[in-house]
C-alpha cells in the first residue's frame with residue numbers, strides 16, 4: 189500500500205482505521221509501554237522542559253509526557269490523526285500540529301529537551317527514512333535527549349517487506365550524529381515484536 193507515496197497514504201489509513209475498515213494497532217489511549225517504563229524507572233520530571241513527539245498519531249504519548257510536566261509539541265503528517273488527537277485530548281495542553289518530518293519548521297531545529305520517536309522511522313521506506321532520521325535528531329536541543337523506539341530486524345523477513353520496516357542495529361547506532369551520543373541501546377523482546385529502545389544525548 190502506498191509505496192509510491194511514503195507519507196501521504198497515512199492520512200487515508202487513519203480515516204479507514206477510525207471508520208473500522210482496517211486494523212490500526214497504534215490506536216491507543218495509553219502511553220506506549222516502553223516509553224512509560226523508561227520514564228518510570230528514572231522518575232522523569234518534565235517541569236520547565238520541552239518535549240516533542242514525532243509522528244504522534246492519536247496523541248496518547250504526548251498527553252502522557254504533558255502529565256509528567258513537559259511542555260509538549262506533538263506532530264504528525266496525517267491531518268486526520270491530529271484532528272482526532274486534538275478532540276480526544278482537548279484540555280491536555282499539548283500543542284498538536286500537522287507537520288511533515290521532511291519539511292519541519294526551521295524554528296524547531298535543536299529546540300526540544302526531549303524528543304520522542306516511536307515507530308515513525310520504521311514506517312518509512314528508504315528513501316526517505318534516512319532524511320527523516322536526520323530531521324528527528326535535528327530536533328534535540330543542546331543538553332537534550334532523544335528516545336527512539338522501533339521494531340528490531342531479526343532477519344526473519346526481507347528488509348523491504350514492510351511497512352513496518354524493522355530497523356537494523358547499524359541504523360539505530362547511526363542516530364548518534366551531529367553531536368548526539370548514545371546513552372543506551374536496549375535490545376528488547378516485546379510481546380508483539382523484538383524492539384529497540386535507544387536513548388541519545390547532545
Ligand SMILES: C[S@@+](CC[C@H](N)C(=O)[O-])C[C@H]1O[C@@H](n2cnc3c(N)ncnc32)[C@H](O)[C@@H]1O
Pocket residue numbers: 194195198199214215220242243244245246263264265266269287288289290305306307308311312320
Ligand atoms: C506506525 S504509526 C505510529 C504512531 C505513534 N508514534 C504511535 O506509536 O502510536 C507512524 C506515524 O508516523 C506518521 N508519519 C509518517 N510519516 C511522517 C512524516 N513524514 N512526518 C510526520 N509524521 C509522519 C504517520 O502518520 C503515523 O501516525
